[in-house]
Amino acid sequence: MDATQPEETASRLDRLTALRTSIEAALSGDVPVRDFASLSREYRAVLAEIDELAPPEQKGDAVDEIAQRRNARRSAAPGQPRAKRSG
Secondary structure, three states, rough: OOOOOOOOOOHHHHHHHHHHHHHHHHHHHOOHHHHEEEEOOOOOOOOHHHHHOOOOOOOOOOOHHHHHHHHHHHHHHOOOOOOOOOO
């Protein structure tokens, strides 16, 4: 998807992501010094807006992982063999 050609089915997040890609490509090329500052500001603004719209990442720690495995074992139907341990 091209950021300058918004599709009716594309979400705002999709369009911002496409714009971010376009700005990254422009910044990695030969940007005149006079344009670099304004392009960098726009890039930071797009990144901030993407962060606001993107769903939060699910982060878990080792305790969460252990609890999930324990719950999965407990919810297994009786008579079914338990999964082998990894490691």
